[in-house]
Amino acid sequence: MAAMDAFRSADRQSGGGRLYGAVLEHLRHRVGPRLVDLSCGHSVFAAAAALTEMAGWMAHDGGRDGDAFGHFGRALALARTGGDLPLAGHIAASMSHLALQSDDTVAAARWAHTGLDLAARGPRIPALTARLHTMQARAMAAADQRTAARHALDQAHRDLGTAVASDPHPWLSPFDRGRLASEAALALLDLGEYDEALAAGEEAVAARGADRARSLALARITLADIHVRRGDLDAALTVGHDLLGTSPALGSVRVVQQLDGFRDLLEPHKGYGPVREYLVRFGDARRARLLLLADLMPSTGGTRR
Template identity: 40%
Template structure:
């Protein structure tokens, strides 16, 4: 028996671990550590009286404050990496290094933003924060910081899931959002950045199992994208609404949103990648409606658009890679009952194992397991499901959890004929119980 299998309690807080959790950390402690990818942790009040940090604040040099913050013993034996804290600020590691080691920054908008990100107590600062967070700093910060922030949030979301990050996105929306009754002078860049954050919040709410909140964010994103007059962003948000409608069983709305998105980019030369995604989403709606020939035609057009696509022209647009495209295609084929064709697509996707695409790889594996059950290849389906459980420890995704529940239902009828199934069903039951925190309500905006 290995040391990992003997470990029964969390090495950080001492909580009991599930029998199949060999990570050494309970789910809350895993979430607390992973949240640091994109947001500063809550720290005790005594944190700010640590002498190096107190001196840096007295010197009125925020770069030194950041360095003292990173090296605070509260974070453990090793200082927080510059790259981690740079991600909180929406900048590169090299930029943060120059701030830490260069002359003191004097621009109030930057000082205010960084102080809020680190949650520095107001009484320790040598400058006054703007009374309304969005008014004084949002336009400059969104244009300069926005793309880096969006990139960092997307990267973290793929690894830890929307449930772990939704509060973080809400906090950034509070800092950068265009306020209600926005003036007509707001720049398109600010509108696009805020739309991108709302769309991201919508996806994270969806990944948390809250379709109502997800739809509200998507509709806010659509209104802002329309105001920005960016046709590609408008089309992308229609794609998000199409996915949500299809997930909720509304095939007609899914098809309608996909077609609205395609209409928005009909004259856009740079829209091939979004066009591919919208055509794949339209195919999902058509498959759900039972329109087999139309579904295959839409998938064929999507493949052609994907083959000619270039990377997204702006940071506000989400990437749509080969794995994402194959998952959409396989969903269509499984819905149409073409298990053999779906297997042909998914075998390659499920074999790919990039560490930064945890949720996508989990979904690919579960779709493949579903297809294998359809061909009565139960032992292979069980192996893939075990892999998915191991892959997704600490992943805050209700979508993944629902797929695990679906696999448990499919496998239950094979419990007598395959000796691997009862053990897997026990593991799935324990996993679903351990991850019940994913179903907790989201914080309000």
């Protein structure tokens, strides 16, 4: 648990790309051998599942989605072997997120449903069901299923509203109002509900401090995207200038890819002087970032969150 907390804290601040190898080494040398020690009991499977899922997220953050899928699949099998249904449901939510990256809305919805089924068979953890309903909402929104998306998003808010401090499962990463706001903004963006998306996006940014560098950067990118789609270029540039302050050493390919998506949204508007000037600064910052992350960057990658 101490190792998990240390990796999780470092990941939030510096990104997963640089930590991926360290987590794999920890799994290989410290956790793996215990899986064959019959005296350890089922709890070791939960520890292995949680750390393997973390490796999956770090692979995803490093632009290695194929590796991430493999880690999530192994983590799910470990959680089921250990009989930890909430953890299995939590991992299913991660599978749903990963499916969205490849625009597979059917798989994303299926994994969210699987997670809700697993969660219903274990102890009630409102933060977990809130996360799963949020992923269900995102899948439905991406598929333009407006009524279903709205229903799932409303349920996520209701569930999270009943969560208390004693709810958290020891191996589940926290799902708080900031994360819900971030995901809700993306779902509402897909639905074309830009005013509601703006409110959610602003809430997501406000909920993230400097100690959550990657989450703050991703929330700002979403907020800037919303401003562009609403036609408010000056507001988008205000957020964009904040993004230029994101540490170029942040080891997250996902942030780089989404920053590129923001740049692509601005390109059609470069006839506007402030946008043109911003894109020059953006290009300089991007080159510096790519130099520092050259060993992590894949040759291609998507921009969906």
